[in-house]
Amino acid sequence: VALKDGLAVNPFFSFESLDLAAYPYTIREPITPCARVLKPWDPEHVAGLLESAGEERLQGKAARMAGAFPSKAPDQILYEEIMTALGYKNNRAPFRYLAEQLPLETLRKASGRNTLKAYALLMGVAGLLPAQTPSRWDAETRAFVRQLWDHWWKHQAAWSARALRRKTWKLSGLRPQNHPQRRLMLAAILFTRADDLTRSLTALNTTSADEWLRQIAAFFQPAADTYWQRRLTFAGKRQSAKIALMGTHRIAAIVSNVCVPFLAALGNRQVMRPAFLRRLPPEENNQIVRQTAHNLLGPDHNPDLYRSGLRQQGLIQIFHDFCLTDRSRCGNCALLKALNRKLDETNER
Numbered sequence: 021v022a023l024k025d026g027l028a029v030n031p032f033f034s035f036e037s038l039d040l041a042a043y044p045y046t047i048r049e050p051i052t053p054c055a056r057v058l059k060p061w062d063p064e065h066v067a068g069l070l071e072s073a074g075e076e077r078l079q080g081k082a083a084r085m086a087g088a089f090p091s092k093a094p095d096q097i098l099y100e101e102i103m104t105a106l107g108y109k110n111n112r113a114p115f116r117y118l119a120e121q122l123p124l125e126t127l128r129k130a131s132g133r134n135t136l137k138a139y140a141l142l143m144g145v146a147g148l149l150p151a152q153t154p155s156r157w158d159a160e161t162r163a164f165v166r167q168l169w170d171h172w173w174k175h176q177a178a179w180s181a182r183a184l185r186r187k188t189w190k191l192s193g194l195r196p197q198n199h200p201q202r203r204l205m206l207a208a209i210l211f212t213r214a215d216d217l218t219r220s221l222t223a224l225n226t227t228s229a230d231e232w233l234r235q236i237a238a239f240f241q242p243a244a245d246t247y248w249q250r251r252l253t254f255a256g257k258r259q260s261a262k263i264a265l266m267g268t269h270r271i272a273a274i275v276s277n278v279c280v281p282f283l284a285a286l287g288n289r290q291v292m293r294p295a296f297l298r299r300l301p302p303e304e305n306n307q308i309v310r311q312t313a314h315n316l317l318g319p320d321h322n323p324d325l326y327r328s329g330l331r332q333q334g335l336i337q338i339f340h341d342f343c344l345t346d347r348s349r350c351g352n353c354a355l356l357k358a359l360n361r362k363l364d365e366t367n368e369r
Contacts, residue, residue, distance in 0.1 A: 074334035300329030
C-alpha cells in the first residue's frame with residue numbers, strides 16, 4: 021500500500037522525523053562482506069569513499085531546497101529548514117508545522133521584529149505558553165510569563181484554530197537544553213534580526229572555511245541576554261553561569277544540513293568544494309552513523325575515520341542508499357558489488 025501521498029498531507033507528519041535507526045532492517049553478521057572488502061584499504065581511501073557519499077548527500081539536499089524556490093521565498097525556506105532542525109529528532113514535525121502555520125513574514129510583521137513579541141507569538145501558536153504561573157515559580161519567571169501573555173492575548177483569537185496542542189510535542193525524556201521552549205527563543209532571536217538571516221548568510225565570505233564556520237557559529241550562539249540563557253526550565257532555579265541556547269554539535273548539524281545546502285541552492289558553489297566540505301565540523305554521533313560504520317568498517321574500526329561532518333554525512337547517505345533497503349543480508353547489495361568490482365580492477369593492475 022502506497023502511503024506517501026497520504027502521509028504528505030498530514031500536517032503533523034514529516035518524513036524527516038522518522039527514526040530510521042529503529043526501522044527493522046535486516047540484522048547482519050558481526051563482520052559484513054563490506055567490512056571484509058574494506059579491511060585492507062588504507063584510511064585515505066576509506067575516507068575518500070565516505071567523503072564522496074557525503075558530497076552526494078549534500079548535493080541532494082541543495083537540489084531539494086532549490087526545487088522549492090519557485091513556490092516559496094528563500095527567507096521562508098531557510099526559516100522552515102532551521103525550525104525543523106531546531107526540533108532535533110523528536111520534534112522535527114511540529115517545528116516544521118509551526119514554521120508553515122506562522123510564516124516568517126507574518127511573524128516579523130506581527131512582532132515588529134521585537135524578539136520578546138516574536139517569542140510570545142511562537143510560544144502561543146506552538147501551544148507551549150503556560151496557562152498558569154504556579155506560586156512555586158520564582159518572581160522573575162512569573163513576570164516573564166506575564167510579559168509573554170501581554171503580547172499573546174492580542175493574537176490568541178486569530179491563531180487559536182491553527183495553534184498546536186501541547187500533546188503534539190514530545191516533551192518527556194528530553195534534555196532540558198533541547199526543550200522546544202528554549203529552542204523557540206533562539207528562533208525568535210535569529211528571525212527578528214535587523215539584518216535578515218538570509219542576507220547575513222549570503223554576505224559571508226566563503227573563501228576560508230574555518231573563518232566562515234566561526235562566523236556562522238556566532239549566529240547560533242547570540243550574545244543577547246535572555247531569560248533562557250540563565251534557565252533550563254520555568255520551574256528551575258536561575259543559573260549563575262550562562263547556558264548556551266544551542267550547543268556546538270547541534271550547530272554543526274545545522275551548518276551541514278541546512279546552511280551549506282541552502283547557500284549551494286542559491287548558487288554559491290564555493291561551499292561545495294571538497295576542500296571546503298572537509299572542514300565541516302562533526303555533529304553528535306547518532307545510531308545511524310554508528311550502525312553504518314559498524315557495517316562498513318567492522319566492530320573494531322577507528323572512529324577517527326569519520327570524525328568530520330562530511331564523512332558522517334557519507335555514512336548517513338550509505339545507510340539510506342544501501343543498508344536501509346537491503347533485505348538480502350548483503351547478498352544483493354549494490355555497494356558491495358561496486359566495492360568488489362573496484363577490488364577486481366585493482367588486482368588486475
